[in-house]
Amino acid sequence: MSSGHPVSGDILASAGQSLPNHIKERILGLVGRQGVFAYQIASGSKKENDESYVQKNAWHEPFTYQDWADLTLDEWDRSDIFYYRGVSEGTHSESKSYRTHGFGEDARWKRRLFCERERGYRRRGEWSSYHNGSTRWKNFKTKINDTNRQYVRRIAVSHWMALEDLEWISTQLPALEALDLSDIDDSLPSFMAAPREGDRSADQAPDWRLISKALQSTLEGIKWLGIRQNEDRQRPMYNLFTEIVSHCHSLETLSIRGQNGYR
Numbered sequence: 001m002s003s004g005h006p007v008s009g010d011i012l013a014s015a016g017q018s019l020p021n022h023i024k025e026r027i028l029g030l031v032g033r034q035g036v037f038a039y040q041i042a043s044g045s046k047k048e049n050d051e052s053y054v055q056k057n058a059w060h061e062p063f064t065y066q067d068w069a070d071l072t073l074d075e076w077d078r079s080d081i082f083y084y085r086g087v088s089e090g091t092h093s094e095s096k097s098y099r100t101h102g103f104g105e106d107a108r109w110k111r112r113l114f115c116e117r118e119r120g121y122r123r124r125g126e127w128s129s130y131h132n133g134s135t136r137w138k139n140f141k142t143k144i145n146d147t148n149r150q151y152v153r154r155i156a157v158s159h160w161m162a163l164e165d166l167e168w169i170s171t172q173l174p175a176l177e178a179l180d181l182s183d184i185d186d187s188l189p190s191f192m193a194a195p196r197e198g199d200r201s202a203d204q205a206p207d208w209r210l211i212s213k214a215l216q217s218t219l220e221g222i223k224w225l226g227i228r229q230n231e232d233r234q235r236p237m238y239n240l241f242t243e244i245v246s247h248c249h250s251l252e253t254l255s256i257r258g259q260n261g262y263r
Helices: 009-016 021-043 052-058 073-077 133-143 163-172 208-214 216-221 238-243
Strands: 082-084 087-089 154-156 178-180 224-228 253-257
Touching (some): 208 238
Parallel strands (some): 178 224, 224 253
């Protein structure tokens, strides 16, 4: 959803010593979350990092579509997979097998982010694991409180999330202006459906009526909505529009992502 520019955090931190706060806020608003967290690391100052102009931009968009795109259930929920710049090493072997999804080896799809401080490294011959999607999501939820929730303005949802996660978004992130649901695909298994008694398996299609109910207050206030195009004529987008789009009373922009991942 955002397109941050690769600006060096140490350069920003050095320049920040002499810049007025309103200028730093504008700069941090342009560099994207990578640049903001690079700035925090380079500044090394808790006082500086706690300033509102830093926190505002650090929390602005905690998750994008690229964080969740193509995640398997193992990659969402397993704790023993090591990821590093697109490397998926379930056995922590030395061989690096890049998942390029047809875009060439340079398109390494799960690049590590500065905001994910837990980095994979080897200690005493063993790798530490890189947090899977579920753990990163849970960690984010534990960090949200009354001092930062108002800074979260944009967020992308994973199709592996459950209805209670959507309810959490609706109640805990009241300042949201943009919601990206384009990782949710009618053709993919989902936890976003009425659970069968005693069964938590993800083998049902997402239920847009229940999704709408869980996100009701969020949908009413957002200005930007991202959804996925459904190219399967047997699965029309009628339910998505009637249950989701029609409830977005303040909507200004509807962004539809094609099946190849592009908008």
